[in-house]
Amino acid sequence: MSLTLTVDGERWRAHLLATATRFPGIVPVAKGNGYGLTLGRLARRAQWLADHAAETGAPLDLLAIGTYDELDEVTSRYAGDVLVMTPWRPFGTATRLDARTAARVVHTVSRPADLEALLAHDPSARFVLEQLTSMRRHGMTRRELEATAEVLGAGRSGLRGIALHLPLNTTSHLGEVSRLVNEVVASGLPARTIFVSHLTHDELGRLATTYPDFTFRPRIGTGLWLGDRGALRVTATVLDVHEVERGDVFGYRGRSAPKSGHIVVVSGGTAHGIGLEAPTGDQSLKARAATLARGGLDAAGFVRSPFSIDGKQRLFAEPPHMQASMLFLPSGARVPRVGEQVDVRVRFTTTDVDHVVVD
Numbered sequence: 001m002s003l004t005l006t007v008d009g010e011r012w013r014a015h016l017l018a019t020a021t022r023f024p025g026i027v028p029v030a031k032g033n034g035y036g037l038t039l040g041r042l043a044r045r046a047q048w049l050a051d052h053a054a055e056t057g058a059p060l061d062l063l064a065i066g067t068y069d070e071l072d073e074v075t076s077r078y079a080g081d082v083l084v085m086t087p088w089r090p091f092g093t094a095t096r097l098d099a100r101t102a103a104r105v106v107h108t109v110s111r112p113a114d115l116e117a118l119l120a121h122d123p124s125a126r127f128v129l130e131q132l133t134s135m136r137r138h139g140m141t142r143r144e145l146e147a148t149a150e151v152l153g154a155g156r157s158g159l160r161g162i163a164l165h166l167p168l169n170t171t172s173h174l175g176e177v178s179r180l181v182n183e184v185v186a187s188g189l190p191a192r193t194i195f196v197s198h199l200t201h202d203e204l205g206r207l208a209t210t211y212p213d214f215t216f217r218p219r220i221g222t223g224l225w226l227g228d229r230g231a232l233r234v235t236a237t238v239l240d241v242h243e244v245e246r247g248d249v250f251g252y253r254g255r256s257a258p259k260s261g262h263i264v265v266v267s268g269g270t271a272h273g274i275g276l277e278a279p280t281g282d283q284s285l286k287a288r289a290a291t292l293a294r295g296g297l298d299a300a301g302f303v304r305s306p307f308s309i310d311g312k313q314r315l316f317a318e319p320p321h322m323q324a325s326m327l328f329l330p331s332g333a334r335v336p337r338v339g340e341q342v343d344v345r346v347r348f349t350t351t352d353v354d355h356v357v358v359d
Helices: 009-022 039-051 068-075 112-121 142-152 174-187 201-210 285-300
Strands: 004-007 062-065 081-084 105-109 126-130 159-165 193-197 215-220 232-244 261-267 303-309 312-316 324-330 341-344 355-358
Touching: 009 039, 039 062, 039 068, 062 068, 068 081, 105 112, 112 126, 112 142, 142 174, 159 174, 174 193, 174 201, 201 215, 303 324
Parallel strands: 004 355, 062 081, 081 105, 105 126, 126 159, 159 193, 193 215
Antiparallel strands: 004 232, 232 261, 232 341, 261 324, 303 312, 303 341, 312 324
């Protein structure tokens, strides 16, 4: 009676090993809801990958997480160092780490003033400097990198490299990365390790050839944990089935059935992330037209749900409830039995399932 993620364990583990082998120097990313798999499970699997370094040929000494608040959940399950990707600020959880945890943390610093504050707070702190990319989210400009090089001087040993968070949906990042690496060299920083996000295998290979004195370490989350979608299946349970005739009233809002059929109640609702849609990055005319069409369907009460019965996505009978959803099944379609499992198409990063089952 739950929303369940079932993982083909053998296939999933094979994909993880293959990805670690294909991307030497990989830094697994475990953040947020753990890509639907939970943070704790990903931390344990990162440790498993570290234990299989002889098999992959890729020693795994670093795990990346999103925020300082995620440290407790991963440090008890993963034995290596932890890179926190949210930039350090002189307030909040980042300033209250116990000594044992702090010794395992690699901070991200995105402002020169924060570097001075971090070193004043913890002179032995280890860190990466985030460089401003075309994403313009966090990061230092060329001049700020130069100023940071002066702050560090020759005696500082805490610098572990430069971090680049690149945008998605671009044809190639090579031009931008080349410019940014040249800025690092010009700044005088003694950094020769670049931590990068969203580079392809081919792009990493070309950069390694162009800059043989640099080490490029890919931070990979989605491509690692969710890269083989065929190994992952999310299902909901049919909780109830009610036959309705045209005009019958149902649901919280007293809607009327548009025609005869069945109301099928399934597990999974807004508490799981069902029916909650993040803003789309697709700005095409086709995407905008689809958004307008969905708005019209919503007004009429006909919105396609992520739940599939017999391979066809069924319509929401009304907006999903907190832990269950009501679907409309027209006459002529096979009526599922109570207790039957139906497939659910989800966005893993915004979905919290009740159970994760690894076969």
